[in-house]
Amino acid sequence: MPGRKRSAPIDNPSPRTTRATRSSARRTAAKNDNDVIPDVVKEMVVEVRKAKQAAAENEDTPTEPPRKRKRPGEKPAKPSKENDAGNDGNDEETEFEDVPIPAPTIQTMVRDTDDEEDDDDDDDDIQFEDININGAQANTRYEGPKTLDLDLTAYMTSLAPKKGDRRKALGREEKDRRIETHKVHLLCLLAHVELRNRWCNDPEVQDALRPLLSRKTVGFLRPRASLNQFSRTESLRRGISEAKEVFRTRFEITERGLQRALWAENLDQLKDYKPPPDAETTRNKADFLKAAQTLRGSRDVGAQLFCALLRSVGVEARLVCSLQPLACVAGAPTMPKPSSKTMPKATQPSKAEQYLAAVAKHETKFTPTTPGTIPRSRLGHPDATSYQIPSLLAPSPSTSPPLPTPKTQVKKIKGESPFPICWVEILDHAHQKYHPVDPLVTFSQFNPKVYEPPSSDLLNSLTYAVAFNPDSSCLDVTRRYAKAYNSKTRRWRIDGLVSSRNGLKGERWLRAALRRYQPPSVTDLLQIELNELKAAELKEPMPRNVMDFRDHPVYALERHLRRNEVLVPGAQVSGTVGSAGGRGGLERIYRRRDVKVARTRERWFRLGRVVKGGEVPVKVLPKMKRKKKGRLGDGDDDEEGEQGAGNPVFIESQTEVYVPPPVVGGRVPRNRFGNVDVYVPSMVPRGGVHLPHERARRAAFVLGIDAAPALTGFEFRGRQGTAVLRGVVVAAEYKGAMEAVIQGLEDMEVEEEQERKTRMLLAVWRRMLKGLRIRQRIMDGVDEEAEAEAEARKQEDKGKGKEVDMPDFDDTATPFHDDEDEDSAGRGGFFPSTNLDSDDEGGGGGFMVEEEEEEEGGGFVIE
Template sequence: MLIEARDELTQNRDVPERPLKRRRPGEGRRAQVEAPRDSAVRATDSRTGLATSLDASQDDDVQFEDVVLPAPTVQTVLRDSDDDDEDDDIDFEDVAIEPAASSAAVAGEGSSKALNLDLSAHMAAAGPRRADRRKAINREEREHRVETHKVHLVCLLAHVELRNRWCNDAEVQDALRPLLPQKTVSALVPRASLNQFGRSESLKKGLQEAKELFKREFSITERGLWRALWAEDEEELKSYQLPDDMESTLDKSDFLEAAKTMQGSRDVGAQLFCALLRSVGVEARLVCSLQPLPFVPGAPSMPKQRKASTPQKQPSKAELYAAAVAKHETKFPEFQAGATTPPPRQRLGHPLATAYHIPSIIAPSHPPPQPSASSTPRKIRGESPFPVYWVEVLDVAHQKWHPVDPLVTHTQYKPRALEPPASDTLNNLTYAIAFASDSSAVDVTRRYAKAYTSKTRKQRIDNNNLPQTTTNTNTNTNNTRWYRLLLTRYTRPPPPTDLDQIERHELAAEEAREPMPRNVADFKDHPVYALERHLRRHEVLVPGAQPSGTVSAGTGARARAGLGAGAGAGVGAAPSRLERIYRRRDVRMARTKDKWFRLGRVVREGEEAVKSIPRRKRRTRRGVGSDDDDEKGDGDDDQDRVGLFGDAVPGYVPLYTEEQTDAYVAQPVVGGRVPKNKFGNVEVYVPSMVPRGGVHIGHKRAAQAAFILGVDYAPALTRFEFRGRQGTAVLNGAVVAEEAGEAIWAVIQGLGDLEAEEEQERRSRRALRMWSRFLKELRIRERIWAGVDAEAEAEAEGEAEGKGKGVVQEEGVEMGDVSEDDMGGGGFFVPDEDEEDDGGRGGFIVG
C-alpha cells in the first residue's frame, strides 16, 4: 500500500494542490462560490435586477434641454405628514405561518449558474420556529370589525334586556319562591329596627343561605354563553357545528319550565337566582359580561373544528368487566378457573388471612340511595371557570351593590374574583352591564376589571385611542358618543337618584385607584402615563417634564414599575435597563407650520423646532418609493418646490408646539377692499381667520350676489379635500365688507325666489305641452270617426283590442307598463263608465 501511494504521489506531483484548512470546532460546511471569470465588471440594478455595465461613456451623447411647465390653474396643497399616519393604520393579529423552505436558490451575478444555500443545519440549531406570527390588518378590515362589533353589542344588550324582563315574570317568581324558607327570607329582608351593621350582616347571612340552597337545588345540564371569535377562513364557518349541549331556553315558556324543573345552563341559573331574590323583595340586578366579537388585533381566533368521526356504541359495564377478566386470564393462565393454585386467602401469607370475611360484591336487592343529580351538579366540559352572568344585590344599609355568584365561583362580595384571565379564550370581561328590575342598565365594568385603564379599556369601543378611519376623522369621538347614546337607551330618566350618584363616584374612585402598570406594553396609549418610546410621530414632551417613576425594560426581564424617579435603583437590585415614566398631561401635540396655519395659528419668528421627523415615502404604481412631495413618483426630491409660506421643502419636517404659535390675524378690510392671496381668495379655515371689517357669507350664491351689487369680494377657502396625498381647494361662499353683508343676503334671497319662479315656469310649460298633445290626439280621433256610426266604431275598437293595439288594459298588464309606442302615438286613457272623474286622476271624457 505504501508503494502504491508513493507512485500516485509521483504522478500528481506536477499538479499543485492547496492543503486542506483545519476546520474549527462547531464550523459547518461552507458553500464554495465559483466566481465568473469575466473581465468586464458588471453591477446589478437594485430595482430592476438587470445587469448593467459601469461604463458611462454612452451617456455623454445624451443631450437635455429645459422644458417650461404650464402654470397650475387649480390651487392644491400637499398633505403634511402629520395629516395622515399610514403606519398607525396597520394593525397586526396572531396567525399561524408555515416554516420557510430549508434551501433557497441564489442567482449568480452575471452568470447563469445557480448556487444552493443549505440552511437546514442552521434552522435545526436555532430550534423550532414560533407558530404564531402577526399579519397586517388593513383599514377596511379594521372598519369592518368595528362595525360588526357595534352590531353584535346592540344585539347582546337586547338579549340581556329580554332575560331581565323574564326575571320579573310573576309565574317564574311564584315557582321559585317556595325554595327559600321563612328564616332565610327574614334574613334577606332585615327589620328596619336593626342598626346599620346588623342589617348589613343579616343580608350577608341570608345571601349565603340562599346561595347554598340554590346551588343544591339547581343542576347544570347545558352549555351557557361563550366568547365569540373570528374565523380565519370562510370555510371554517361552513363546517362549524354547534355543540349538542348548547342552551335550549329560547322563549319565555322554556324559561318558566327551567324554573319549575331547576335545570338548564349556568346562565339560566344566574337569571333564576336573580328572579328568586326579587320574588322575596330583595333589590337585585342581573349582570352580564357581554361577549361581542373583538375588533382589536391579536385577539384569539376560532379553533379549527375536528373531523366528525362515526359514533361508536359505548360498551356497558358488564362488557367492560368481562373483557378485563378475559385479558387477565389470557395474560396469567395460572389464575384461570380450575387451575391448581392455592386459594387467594392462603396466598396472602398471613396466618389470620383465612379468617377474614371478604364482603360480597353482588348487587343487593335494594341498592342504597344514590345522590341526586342536584347534589352533584354536572360539569360541562370546555366551559370557562368564570361566569358570564351573575347577580348584584343592594346593601340598603350602606347603599352599595355587591356581586353574588351562586353556581360558578360560589363567591359573594368579591368582585375581583369574577374577572377571567387574558388566557381564557372562552370568556373575556370587556363590558359588564347591570340591569335593574325597571330595565335600566349601568356599565359596571370598572368594578370588576383589575386593570381597566391599561388593559380592558383598549378592547372597548369607547376607547379614545382607536385609529382614525378614512370616512371620518373624528372616529374616536364618534365611537365614544355612539356608545353613550347606546347606553342612553337603557338609562333611568333624570333626575338621577342619590344611589346613582353614589355608584357613579364609587366607579370613578375605582378607576382612579388603579395602580401604575407593571409592564411596558400596558403603557401604550395609557390615559395617565406615557413612555417616550410610545410617543407618536407628532407628540413631544414639554421642556422640563419630570418623570413619575421608572419601569424595567430589559430583554427577558419582567417589567417592574417604581413610584419614584429613583425607584428600583438600589445596590444589587437595579434592573439592567430603566425607562422613565411621564405623565400624559406633559405630552403635547407638535405640528408643522402649514398645519398650524390651517388651525388659525402661525409660528412665531425665531422659534426653533421641537422635533424634526422624516417625510414618509409613498408607493407609486411602479412600486418605487418616492417622497411625499414628489408628484411624479420618480423618487427624486424637488428642491425648487416651496411650501405654503415660501420655505423650501426639505427631507425632514420641522414641528412646533402650540406654545410656539400665536393666533393668526388677517389683514383688515380697508375701504371696502378685501385683501386676497396670490390665488385670489381668502383662507378662512376657522372663524377667527376672517379679516377684521369683513364678514364671511357661507352661501353658494354669495359671489354672484356680490358681483351683481358691484362690491369687492374674495372666495373663501375653507378646507382642502384630499384624495391621496394631493388636496384640492374647497371654496365655500365669499368674504365681503361688513357693511355689505345685509345687502348680499337680500340679493341671495332674491336670487333664490327668482330661481323658484323659473322652476315653476318650466313645470307649467311642460304641463301645457302635455295638454296640447292630448288635445291634438283627441281632435285627430274625432276627425277620423266623424262619418262612422257608433256600431262600426265599437266593432273597430273591438278588433283593435283583439290585436293588442290601443290602450285598453289587458288582464295581468298594468297601465304603467304600456309605453307611448304601444299606444300608437294616438292613444289616451278613458275612464270606465261607472267611475266618476274627480279631476285628480288625469282622465279625459270624450264628448
C-alpha cells in the same frame, strides 16, 4: 492543529503523584506489559522515552526543581540578573526558557465508544487509571481517523416556524369589516340581555321562585331600618349567603351557556361547524318560565333566575352580563383548527351509550345485610332501620314530577369557562353600594376581583360588563371587575381603538349606543357609583411590562410616542421599567398629560393659531417616503416641509391666536390667491362677516359690493388637496342687504322651478289632446258596421287574453288629415310624448288658456 496531550513517562512521574502510586503503577505496568497493554500504547511510551533522552543530552543546565508554593506573608524572590533580559514578569515562562522542546509526534486515537468524555488533562499520570484495560481487546486495529459530518441545515429548518402557522396580516378593508361586525354584534348582545332582564320582572316567574326562600331568609334580606349600618350590612350578607346556598342546591345545570365568539381564519373551519348538542334551548318567555318551574337550564339562565328570585322578595338586584362580541382588533384568538385525529362518525358512540358506559363503570353493588349491622341502626330511633332511601332513577312518565331534591354539588358542563358570564349585583342600602353575587360558578359574594378570566381563557373575556336595572336602564361596570382596565382591557374595546383614522369615533359610538339605556335621571346613588368607578380606574397600579404602556391613558414611554407627539420641556419622570430580559436597560415613565401634540406652522394656521416669533421647534420631522402606489404611511402632516431636512413642528404653548387684518372702508383683505382664510370662526376679519351661502357671491354681485370668497378647508385625495370655498366675507354693514338679496334670489328660483313644471305639464296635455283629435278625424270616415265588427273583435280578443290589433279600414274610406297632423299620425302618436325640447308645434298638445284655429296648418296655439 495541535494534537492530543502527550502522556508523561512512567519513570519520571509528576511531583504531585505519591510514592505509593508511582511504585504501584510501575509494578502494574511491568506485570501486564506483555499481556494486556496494546501495541499502540507501547509505541507511545517508547517514543516519549526517546524524546526525553534526546532532550536531556542537549540540555546545558540541569532542570530546576519545581518552585515551592508561596507562603502567606512571604516576599517574592528577586529575579536573577541572568534572566532579567528575557523575563517579562511571567514565572512560568522563566521556568522553560532555556529548555529546547522537540517537535512532538502527533498520534490519532480512535475511541471505541463515545459514552465517556475526555479525561482530565490536569494530571497526565492518572489518565491510565481511568482506562478499563482488562475489558479492551488486545488485537484492536487502528482504522484511521473518521470524519464527522454535521448537517445543521435540516436542524435549523425544523426549528423555523412553518408557513402555515404564520398568521396573515389584516388589511385595511378587513379591519374595517371587523370593526363594523363588532359593533353589530355588540348591539345584538345588549338587546339580548335587555330582553332577559325584562323576563326577570315577570310575575309568573317570580311566583314560581318565591317559595324557595324561607321567611327567615327573607327577613335577613330585608333588614329593619332601625338597625345600625353595620348590622344592616351583615344581615344582608347573611341573607344572600342563605339564598345562594338554597338556589345552588336546587338548580341543575343541564345546558351550555353563552361563550366567547371567535373569528375563523378560513372557510374550512366553518364547513363542518355545528353548534354543541347541549346548547341553551331557552328561546322565548315560555321556556324561561319552564326553567323557573323545573330549575333546570344553563348557568346563564340560572343567574337570571337568581336575579328574579331576589327581586321577588323586594331586594334591589341588577343583572350583570359580560358580553362576548367578536373582537375588533388584530391579534385576537381564532377558532381552533379541526383535528385530523377525530374518530369517524360511524364509530363514535352516542351520548346515551357514553352515559350508560360511565354509569356501568362506576356502579357499586351493595350486599344485603341484617338490620342490626347497618349504620342507620346506631341512630337510636326505632324506625331508623326501616327507612328506605329514595331511588335516584328517573320517575315514570305516569307519575307527577317531584320537587327538585337538594344536591351537594353543582353539575358543570365540560368545556365551559371556570368564570361566569352572568351574575347578579345587589344594592346595600346601608352603604349605598352594589355588591356582586355568583351562585353557580364561583359561589362568591361581595368580591368583585374573582370575575375576570385570564387572557389564556379562549371561552371567556371580560371586555364589556353591563349591569341592567329593573327599569331596563344599564351601566357599564367593566372598571369594577377588570384588574388592568387601562393597560389591557381597554385596548380590546371599541372605545379603546386609537389610530389616525379612527381617533375618538369609537368612544363617541359607544356613548351613542348606550344612550338608549341611560337612566331617566341622575340620582345620588348613580353619582356615587360613577365616582367609585372613576376612583377604581385611577387607583389602577402602574403596568409592569413595556407593551402595556402603549396607548395607556395615564402613563407613556418615549418609545411609544407617535410621530407628531413630544414631551413638554421639564417633564417629570414617574418611574422606570425594564424591557423583557433586562437587555434594553431601564426606560423612563412619563405622565400622559406631559405628552403634547406638535404640528407644523401650516397645521397650526389651519387651527387659527400662528407660531410666535423666535420660537425654536421642539422637533424636526423627517420627510415621509412615498410608497410604490404613491400613498404615504401614517402621518399628521399633509404639506411639504419647510426645510430640506424635514418639517419643524411646534407645540401649542409656542403659538398664539391668529388675528387677521381688519376690513377698512368696505374692502375685505385677501391673501395672495384672492381668498380669505376662514378655517375657524376666529379667523373672520374684524369688521367683516362670513355668509356661508351658495348664492352669496351672486348677491354681492347684484349689490355691487366687495366680497371675498371664504376658504374653509381642503379636500385631500392622496397627496393632492383641493380648496373648499364656502360663501363670502363682506363688510358687516352689508349683512342685512346681503341676506335680503339672498332671500329674493331663493324666491325667484322657486318661482322659476314652478313655472318650468307648469310648462312641462301643459306640453304633456297638449300632446295627448292633439292625439285624441287626430284619432277622432280618422274614425269619422270609417263605416259603422266595420267599426262595430272591430269593437266586437276587440272585446272577444280581450276576453281571450290576446293582443288587440288595429281594425281594418275600408279601402273607400279616406281619413282626413292635414299636413300638420300627418307627422303625428304617421308616427302613430296617440299617447302623450315627454319630448319637451322640440320646437315643432306639432310635437305637443294639451289644455290651452286661449285657443284659436290657424288658417294655415291648423292646430292650437297658447297666448
